[in-house]
Amino acid sequence: MTKPTPDPRHTLTLRDVSEASGVSEMTVSRVLRNRGDVSAPTRERVLEAARALGYVPNKIAGALASQRVNLVGVVIPSLSNMVFPEVMTGISETLDGTGLQPVVGVTNYLPDREESVIYEMLSWRPSGMIIAGLEHSTAARTMLARAGIPIVEIMDIDGDPINHAVGISHRRAGRQMAEEIIAAGYRKIAFLGTQMPNDFRAKKRLEGFEEALSRAGLTLVDREYYSGGSALLKGREMTAAVLNRTPDVDFLYYSNDMIGAGGLLYCLAQGIDVPGRVGLAGFNGVELLDGLPRKLATMDACRLEIGRKAARLIADAPPASQVEELFPTLQPGDTIRH
Amino acid sequence: MTKPTPDPRHTLTLRDVSEASGVSEMTVSRVLRNRGDVSAPTRERVLEAARALGYVPNKIAGALASQRVNLVGVVIPSLSNMVFPEVMTGISETLDGTGLQPVVGVTNYLPDREESVIYEMLSWRPSGMIIAGLEHSTAARTMLARAGIPIVEIMDIDGDPINHAVGISHRRAGRQMAEEIIAAGYRKIAFLGTQMPNDFRAKKRLEGFEEALSRAGLTLVDREYYSGGSALLKGREMTAAVLNRTPDVDFLYYSNDMIGAGGLLYCLAQGIDVPGRVGLAGFNGVELLDGLPRKLATMDACRLEIGRKAARLIADAPPASQVEELFPTLQPGDTIRH
């Protein structure tokens, strides 16, 4: 029978466990970290005392003393667009064996916010940082470069990494999709996308897309932007707008699958022949949409793999900077004719 | 002209800023925290020195010394189901003015994982914890109860909170939906949901639902469970299965909107009269789906408001435990006849 747990008004320290078990603080510390050799009986007594007291170690003190923090900062623009949760899965999965823990910060695509999130995170001296994108404020870049820890910029490789980078070429992805569409015989192509000046990756995809069009002697016949609201709904609305304004359009290229899905549902509801009369394509390869009546053409962004490789880089901390390019596969689905 | 930044091989400390600015560490600390009175010129010199050096404070040391950590732990089961991102938005929004920062941990609906996430978080001595659900391991409850910080259990109020709770009654939500369905004249009702033993809230909704059915002398005519995969696709498949197996079913109650949407798309594609031949309802009120051809009946789970109120409780830290019940509104949409 152990005595009832003592007054929980003060947070427990190693000292409390030490006194309760009659073993020095140092030995208690060793037991709790599975460090060094501790005799089995001592170890038992310590563990029992710690458990009975409900001791939770103070990582702040531990980190200060050991100069070691098992945290990895992850800075992403948004949680709500289906793409980052999957990246997080890859990161967690890979970090799981390593003793490292991801800590997420969200920037909402705001550079100022990104800067302050990075600053806050660095002030906890994490073991590494994973950050979406290659575009950051000068101050942010400087902080990261000086932090003396592995930095991995993810999603995109079209640019100049601070340290490591893992991602795809969005420029090339846009180009590839344009080539596929042109090869399928579409000629009156419109773009429908988000109005986010700081979504650099969407911007690069569009650049690549237009580049390929222009190489084929084509230009976009229409474009439509949106911001906020339900993506599915916006997809419908934008699609309606474009089809009305430019009746002879024969392809709609969406900046993401979600608005593409809205467009697809709209076309089907209107009885528009897809992909005969108009073709459609999105971007991301979100599994979420697999249940649609027709499979939207898209490119998967290798999200899981990006998360995994980024985490690997943090865990392994190779001395030399690395850039890992992944290659998305184009999934023609049922909305591009062939 | 300032000299080029010095050797960045060691991480900078207050001492470096102190030396660079010719001001005591203590004063530097004051300036950097906007604390106490510091003369304007001194403040300027310090800030300039800090900026020039690229100093990032060490919060570990600061937290240890001040016994204060501006972090709020947020423990949620999943990032990928649309419901928690919105809760996070509410939390961030509310915490923004307070100097507190949310730190997210994900459990994947695994109790063991939840326990370890909680342990890890508490070991950083956060200012408060927000945790989804009221069901936790005994060890987890004990740790939380003893942490001496505000604890807010969110989403659900059908149970016994550790400290504060903010959420809805899922039992009642299920009951309400059943009553609505029965009032609309449906009698052959099936349930389609996730196979997750640890999704206690879905379970409670179903309990409430069946309770109301039974009060009306009804029982479920069929049920179908799934796990993993694309929710939209699963929704289609499960719906097909139920309609085949139980042809006279006249209502499908889904445990979430996403599979409900899959079911809706399936029914429409099959030319099934919705809501005449079969009615449909989901749960969550995800705005995401607003673009569907028909609006799915659902109940919104007050996610944003839950996040806000939970964060408020942490920030205000009222001495007495509080339970805040929110009341979801039933949105009949177009898939329940009237």
Add this chain to the structure above:
DNA sequence: TTGAAAGCGCTAACAC
């Protein structure tokens, strides 16, 4: 295998 001393980088509390 165990213990004692020193100190991680900062801030509270108090002097000046």
Add this chain to the structure above:
DNA sequence: GTGTTAGCGCTTTCAA
């Protein structure tokens, strides 16, 4: 307005 001292709760290092 600014500086000094002590110490937060651990771990490192070294001694026993």
